[in-house]
Amino acid sequence: MANDKIYGRSFxxxxxxxxxxxxxxSGVIWLTGLSxxxxxxxxxGLERKLHRLGKRTYxxxxxxxxxxxxxxxxxxxxxxxxNIRRVAEVAKLMMDGGLIVITAxxxxxxxxxxxxxxLIGPENxxxxxxxxxxxxxxxxxxxxxxxxxxxxRIQRMTGITSAYEIPEHPAFIADSSSExxxxxxxxxxxxxxxxxxxxxxxxxx
Amino acid sequence: MANDKIYGRSFxxxxxxxxxxxxxxSGVIWLTGLSxxxxxxxxxGLERKLHRLGKRTYxxxxxxxxxxxxxxxxxxxxxxxxNIRRVAEVAKLMMDGGLIVITAxxxxxxxxxxxxxxLIGPENxxxxxxxxxxxxxxxxxxxxxxxxxxxxRIQRMTGITSAYEIPEHPAFIADSSSExxxxxxxxxxxxxxxxxxxxxxxxxx
Numbered sequence: 001m002a003n004d005k006i007y008g009r010s011f012x013x014x015x016x017x018x019x020x021x022x023x024x025x026s027g028v029i030w031l032t033g034l035s036x037x038x039x040x041x042x043x044x045g046l047e048r049k050l051h052r053l054g055k056r057t058y059x060x061x062x063x064x065x066x067x068x069x070x071x072x073x074x075x076x077x078x079x080x081x082x083n084i085r086r087v088a089e090v091a092k093l094m095m096d097g098g099l100i101v102i103t104a105x106x107x108x109x110x111x112x113x114x115x116x117x118x119l120i121g122p123e124n125x126x127x128x129x130x131x132x133x134x135x136x137x138x139x140x141x142x143x144x145x146x147x148x149x150x151x152x153r154i155q156r157m158t159g160i161t162s163a164y165e166i167p168e169h170p171a172f173i174a175d176s177s178s179e180x181x182x183x184x185x186x187x188x189x190x191x192x193x194x195x196x197x198x199x200x201x202x203x204x205x
Numbered sequence: 206m207a208n209d210k211i212y213g214r215s216f217x218x219x220x221x222x223x224x225x226x227x228x229x230x231s232g233v234i235w236l237t238g239l240s241x242x243x244x245x246x247x248x249x250g251l252e253r254k255l256h257r258l259g260k261r262t263y264x265x266x267x268x269x270x271x272x273x274x275x276x277x278x279x280x281x282x283x284x285x286x287x288n289i290r291r292v293a294e295v296a297k298l299m300m301d302g303g304l305i306v307i308t309a310x311x312x313x314x315x316x317x318x319x320x321x322x323x324l325i326g327p328e329n330x331x332x333x334x335x336x337x338x339x340x341x342x343x344x345x346x347x348x349x350x351x352x353x354x355x356x357x358r359i360q361r362m363t364g365i366t367s368a369y370e371i372p373e374h375p376a377f378i379a380d381s382s383s384e385x386x387x388x389x390x391x392x393x394x395x396x397x398x399x400x401x402x403x404x405x406x407x408x409x410x
Contacts, residue, residue: 044217044218068298072287086274096269099302
């Protein structure tokens, strides 16, 4: 969490200053997994726990990005790539702003997750893989997308007609079909040691 | 600062929760004016004062947006419009995240500033007009752009070959050729009464 000169700007208030004011480091927790795997539910559960601990948080997901910043984009490969690029850029800005950002996007391709990791900085990027089996996700089908995909009415549905590339070295794995969101959130929180680091200690300008 | 259901999401932690945790409301301070008018300098001066008062802040400007989120955009009218749209969307997300966002972009056209105001919500949008005269801005020429424009090497330079539409009802006006940044920042801070409102009072879920 040391590099404040993310953009080479000359502004006086730095990320480290904001982290000190907040009393905790900032960073990005990147959730990835199939539609219906439980990303938004976990994002919400984790944010609630972090907020109760006095941490400054924000969740970026399809609801607040696709209807706003990315509303000009379609769901082709190019559109999805650009959406993930923008999410990574916004997460980076918010992290610079002192927030712990939780992103909840399928982000099925390794190369886009690696792009995000590189952009945000590996030391700030915590990859969480929701490994919930496809059969469970498809049964849940919270947005009705699997049904549409099976009926041939959606192109490039991840898990059905488009690949999901499993993370090779995620920092954390959870399967929402075999664990409650409360338990997963607790485990995840415990694994996020850097978040619980107090203000000041180890943070340099 | 009342409407938390900006996106109709089902997330538990709301903007009002974040404002309570921070002890101050969030919002957007939108600086507009010619290149060289003093926008970035004022953004920096104001952010320093806000930070010293314990407010959570962030500055969006060309340096951290044009090199990242908007690096795919050019400087045609369409590219500039889209840049301002993205800035407004990101400012809105950051405001939802509890931050006082200061934006420093020329944003020369009324319609783009009105787009931003509508998107962000008039009650959250504080328009600041840097009225520094063109002659002073051109003399300063901090990026060398006026010289290039006069030499015909830059198309559509605001103030030279492209219009700057003066805000009709800005919330605050300052001329950096006749006032120090410290004095302007103090005046601006004093005019931002809502920022100094304590936590809790008047904030509803």
